[in-house]
Amino acid sequence: MEKSESLEEFYKRKFNWLPEDLKKGIGHVNIFRIQPDFDSPGKSIPYRRRDFYKLMLVKGQSRVHYADRVYEVKKQALSFSNPMVPYKWDSNHAQLEGVYCIFNPHFFVDFANIQRYEVFQPNGTHVFELTDEEAFEVENIFEKIETEFNSEYKYKFDVIRNQLMELVHFGMKLQPANLQIEHKGNASLRITSIFLELLERQFPIDQSHKSISIRTPADFAAQLNVHVNHLNRAVKEMTEKTTSQLIADRILKEAKILLRNSPWNVSEIAYSLGFSEVPHFNNFFKKHTAKSPTQYRKGN
Numbered sequence: 001m002e003k004s005e006s007l008e009e010f011y012k013r014k015f016n017w018l019p020e021d022l023k024k025g026i027g028h029v030n031i032f033r034i035q036p037d038f039d040s041p042g043k044s045i046p047y048r049r050r051d052f053y054k055l056m057l058v059k060g061q062s063r064v065h066y067a068d069r070v071y072e073v074k075k076q077a078l079s080f081s082n083p084m085v086p087y088k089w090d091s092n093h094a095q096l097e098g099v100y101c102i103f104n105p106h107f108f109v110d111f112a113n114i115q116r117y118e119v120f121q122p123n124g125t126h127v128f129e130l131t132d133e134e135a136f137e138v139e140n141i142f143e144k145i146e147t148e149f150n151s152e153y154k155y156k157f158d159v160i161r162n163q164l165m166e167l168v169h170f171g172m173k174l175q176p177a178n179l180q181i182e183h184k185g186n187a188s189l190r191i192t193s194i195f196l197e198l199l200e201r202q203f204p205i206d207q208s209h210k211s212i213s214i215r216t217p218a219d220f221a222a223q224l225n226v227h228v229n230h231l232n233r234a235v236k237e238m239t240e241k242t243t244s245q246l247i248a249d250r251i252l253k254e255a256k257i258l259l260r261n262s263p264w265n266v267s268e269i270a271y272s273l274g275f276s277e278v279p280h281f282n283n284f285f286k287k288h289t290a291k292s293p294t295q296y297r298k299g300n
Contacts, residue, residue, distance in 0.1 A: 005049070007028060010052070010102070026106060027103070027104065027108075034100065035097060049084075049197055052103065055100060056078070057100070057138050058091075059076045060095045060096040063089070063090040064090075072177060075129070076129070078128045078167070080126050080168070081126065083105065086197060099146070111158075114168065119171050120168075125176040128176055188234035195220050195231065198220060199246065216247070256296065259293055260296075269293070
């Protein structure tokens with residue numbers, strides 16, 4: 001799977017320019033129309049993660065891949081993409097049209113915790129087939145967003161946040177689009193890819209001393225909405241390592257970084273890595289390195 005695409009990379013790839021607010025590292029939102037692409041029909045969007053949210057109304061037959069799920073869009077659909085889940089769209093771009101809104105996590109800071117809604121969670125439903133009446137209603141909301149975005153109203157972004165939340169709640173009241181489970185090989189690849197993405201996104205540990213929350217194979221399986229045995233088989237098939245091994249390897253890597261480069265004491269580091277007690281962290285570290293955390297920090 002390709003590396004994740006940032007908003008900056010998205011703008012450079014699509015338009016070869018960068019909005020001013022992205023340069024300042026603040027909240028960002030934008031809206032775009034999908035136009036039929038007669039010059040590049042059949043082009044497939046790569047299977048990858050994006051570091052931004054995307055709400056899209058798409059019209060035309062298409063197929064979207066999320067982990068081991070494939071959503072078949074027969075006519076039109078409302079989709080929700082988030083930074084946690086890689087995805088891929090297959091379609092005939094010459095027949096595809098619609099509208100989409102993108103925004104970064106900073107856009108909803110101090111307004112709403114959108115990650116708590118199922119449409120933005122790894123185990124949630126992300127694509128909803130629409131009737132003609134529903135598509136008309138969704139398009140009307142997008143048109144309001146577009147009108148507000150182009151206005152000079154001082155508080156227009158507050159209005160847009162409310163309108164985006166209206167789309168979120170609209171989608172959560174709908175039934176998901178038709179879906180099927182991928183064949184074994186593809187399913188294992190995508191489950192493993194998302195597992196690795198979820199694991200990696202917990203690092204690096206920042207200055208807030210926040211403790212990692214997804215730490216065991218069962219935790220990851222719950223996030224992916226699969227049985228832990230299914231996750232373990234897929235990971236083993238794709239990486240030749242167990243899920244527990246990969247988790248331990250990544251925690252150990254972060255522990256070494258924090259011991260060598262952070263001012264935190266061993267107790268703070270242990271807590272940030274999800275260990276409830278320092279002795280457990282000491283035993284874990286010594287088991288994998290033959291040194292105690294303190295010895296490693298001193299370079300012994």
